[in-house]
Amino acid sequence: MKDSKPLVIFGESVLPGESKTIQLEIARLHTTTKLTIPIIIKRSKVEGPVVLFSGGIHGDEFNGVEIVRQLITKKINKPKKGTIICIPIINIYGFINRSRDFPDGRDLNRVFPGSRKGSLASRFAYHIITDIMPLVDYAVDFHAGGAGRFNAPQIRLTPNNPDTKILADAFNAPFTVFSKNIPGSFRSASEKIKVKMLLFEGGKSLDVNHHVAKEGVDGVKRFLKHLDMLDSKQFAPPRRKPTIYIEKSGWLRAKCSGLLIDNNLVGQFVKKGTILGMITDPFGKFERKIKAPNDGHVLNANHSPIVYQGDAIYHLSNTVEDEQEEE
Incomplete structure (x- = not known):
């Protein structure tokens, strides 16, 4: 079925079959220099789900950035149907400074859903939750271990959630770890508005690990194939043995x-x-x-x-x- 509805993000319309990069600016640097966050959108002409792939919510977790970058470079983000939104670096302020936190010293992943009149991090979280996430059906947020701690590639999801468990099975990371939502996290706020979100962990901060990146990219291909969104030109690696669930x-x-x-x-x-x-x-x-x-x-x-x-x-x-x- 052909889609005829425009997708409106931050006041900009993206029509079916259209690709667009929206440059989001929340606040300038203290030098008045503009700092924008690219939101890369690709839509099929065929109606389907809206999927978000995001990285860099902690600015020093480069492995997630690399995974989303590869999705774009390899054109995996060109959907067979529906819409794919990629935000390679959510916390571009921290990315520039090689820092986990926002310039106001806050951990962005602890202030969701945010506030329109709150701190800089809180305002940014508010705009993500208010202007992007209501459009999204499924999401994968990519992370790495902090403070030099190296994570084996894994998906994390909340217990007793059969919908996300099906998605985790499709992604088929080496491990799937059941973990409760942390108050103030992006995952927690997204699930409260009924977005089905997986959280990928792999590698460590201030580092790019190619094995971990490949696990992330291959998992995305299987995830999109499960949703019947993977372009026919892309090959989804076959599932290895089932993911190991860690309770x-x-x-x-x-x-x-x-x-x-x-x-x-x-x-x-x-x-x-x-x-x-x-x-x-x-x-x-x-x-x-x-x-x-x-x-x-x-x-x-x-x-x-x-x-x-x-x-x-x-x-x-x-x-x-x-x-x-x-x-």
């Missing part, structure tokens, strides 16, 4: 400060007692092994060479030593 997981924390020597087991299944890494000191006085407290998959490993007592160092399935906060 219970937690963080192991450093019991002392020192140099962290990681054994590079992220993404692997380990047995109880497996040595995940070691904390030592620069002067050769001690070496403390970090052992897995139970059988489970290593979902995240801290790649920082220096850790302090209490720092999160490994995220392991089936453990409840310290529950996770994410996104």
Whole structure:
């Protein structure tokens, strides 16, 4: 069925069959320099869903930016039907400064749904939720681990949500982690207005990992094929074995400060007692092994060479030593 309705975003109309880049400007820099956020829209002439792919809500998480960039470069964002919206960098302020946060010092992913008269981050969140998300049916928001912590490629979704579970199965990331919504997060605010959103985590901040990026891009192809939106010129990689669902997981924390020597087991299944890494000191006085407290998959490993007592160092399935906060 042909679509005849214009899509209106920030006052600009995008007609069926049209491609358009909208330059969103919320606020200028303190130097009065303009700083715009490109919103890249491609519409089919055939009626269908509206899907959003977004990255860089934390400005230092480059891997998500790279995944959305590839979707555009490889023309995966040209839909067979419906509309695909790509926002490679939501927090372009943080991206320029290689920083997680907004210029006002706030974490953008903790202020949704925002306020029209609030802080800069809050105003930006308000416009995203008010002007874009009501048009969206499905979304995938791409993230990476913060503070040098490397995430195995994974989809995160809320428990007891059969609709998003079907989408996660279609995306078919190596892992799918059930996690509660964090108050103030983009995912939480979007789900409250009935947008079916998946959150992808992979890699670490200030880094681009090509294996993780490929997992993200391949997952998007399978996701779009499931929605019958993947262009016939694109090939969706076949599903490997089913995604591994993680219902219970937690963080192991450093019991002392020192140099962290990681054994590079992220993404692997380990047995109880497996040595995940070691904390030592620069002067050769001690070496403390970090052992897995139970059988489970290593979902995240801290790649920082220096850790302090209490720092999160490994995220392991089936453990409840310290529950996770994410996104």
